[in-house]
Amino acid sequence: MAQVIAAKYVLGMDGERQSLLQDHYVYIEGSNIEAVTQDAPAATDDVLRYEHGLVTPGFVNIHSHCLNGALFRGIPDDLTLDPWIPELIYKILMPLGKIASDELSAAELRSVIALGLIDVLKGGCTTVMDMWHHGQEVFFDMARELGNRVVGAPNILSATKVGFNAKGDIDYAYGGDGLGQLARSVELFHAHDEGRDGRIQVALGPHAMDTCEPDLLREIRKTADQLGCVITTHLAQTPEEVALLWRRYGKEPVAYAQDCGMLGDDVTLAHCVHVTDDELAVLARTGTHVANCVISFARAGINVPYARFADAGVRTGIGTDSHGMNFVNELRTAGFFSKLHFNKGHVASAHQLMAAGTLAGADALNRPDLGRLAAGAKADLLVFDLFKPHLQPVWDPVKNLIWKGSAADIVLIMVHGKPVVRNGELLTANEGEIIRDAAKAARKIWEIGARQGVLPETAL
Secondary structure, eight states: OOEEEEEEEEEEEETTEEEEEEEEEEEEETTEEEEEESOOOOTTSEEEEEEEEEEEEOEEEEEEOHHHHHHTTTSSTTOOOSSHHHHIIIIIIHHHHHHHHHHOOHHHHHHHHHHHHHHHHHTTEEEEEEEEOTTOTHHHHHHHHHTOEEEEEEEEOSOSEEEEOTTSOEEEEOOOOHHHHHHHHHHHHHHHOOGGGSSEEEOBEEOBTTTSOHHHHHHHHHHHHHHTOOEEEEESOSHHHHHHHHHHHSOOHHHHHHHTTOOSTTEEEEEOTTOOHHHHHHHHHHTOEEEEOHHHHHTTTOOOOHHHHHTTTOEEEEOOBTTOOOHHHHHHHHHHHHHHHHTOTTSSOHHHHHHIIIIIHHHHTTOTTSSSOSTTSBOOEEEEEOOSTTTOSOSOHHHHHHHHOOGGGEEEEEETTEEEEETTEESSSOHHHHHHHHHHHHHHHHHHHHHTTSSOGGGO
């Protein structure tokens, strides 16, 4: 007996392009889509009917920090920092992360990670590539329990300490056991990676170009080739990073990454805020993917327009970083900031943004079976209820969703052929219990951070 979803609109495929279909059925067999067709289901089929529904592929979020999103909720917003991004990362987030690693019990860590995974899932992301620190491998267990499809990329670093010196400049201390961290990532790959038949995969995650030395990056490249896994890292987040790479290696970030084997169609670079137009051309030519996370930088007053990358031919997907996991909001913000940057209303169209959040993300993970509604693809999908005042009447359902909708309009989230959220309710765990436990754990870290001077008392 097939499982069938019937809806007013289905965002299917026409060859390699997404195509909006009306009054179609999505047939699901096991974890895969069997067909997208106008053929009516048999009387014996299990049919879920959505008279005003829009069925889309599940979003593929290619850069996230679920633990940070839950643990640091509201802390960075509206802060007075200078320089904003470096001070946030090195004076607040990394010290708080160290406190969390030292002070959270196993149960507390599980609850905080679970909250982040629920947040990203209910935000519409059926797949997420997430970076975290070694020692937080419970991420995989929580994803299995909750129903997420994940690619876990534990950080690998050469740097042992990154902070500010007496002059206020960023100070890096190297000499860490990066090769040991790489070996641990390889162990995690063999222990957890389920390939395309499962929901759990492992990537190699060198932290960033300024925190990883060349020999380590080249070894990571060699190892990724042996394992057949993807690589993800941060690149050109700050002017300070760019300056460091010039001082140490005499290269711009993209040239340094290329020299170390960190470009190519199996590499996703997060942010790329400070790359030049010439560097964009290199990224396009090498087929390297970029994760655009516009909201994280917008809160610092920095515009990282999606269309600057996409229009340069760079393979550009979307990530939520750790600010907030409402993916529709991320897509809409990426669109508006692109229009503002170019002063043109037609750039970063709703359909282009939808493709960026689905097809482009799947391409970055080398997963042609994700990000699309087509026979043979994984049954990872969303159903949006368009029978809402803010979504009616409907001229183009994708435009209505991107420019007017939100994750709150989702009535069904399915991953690997199984419903995991229905009408806003998580079906796989006690969400309220997780929220309470995670909030308590975060409060514990905040209080320790305040005592140590990492957070001001007013943050509590």
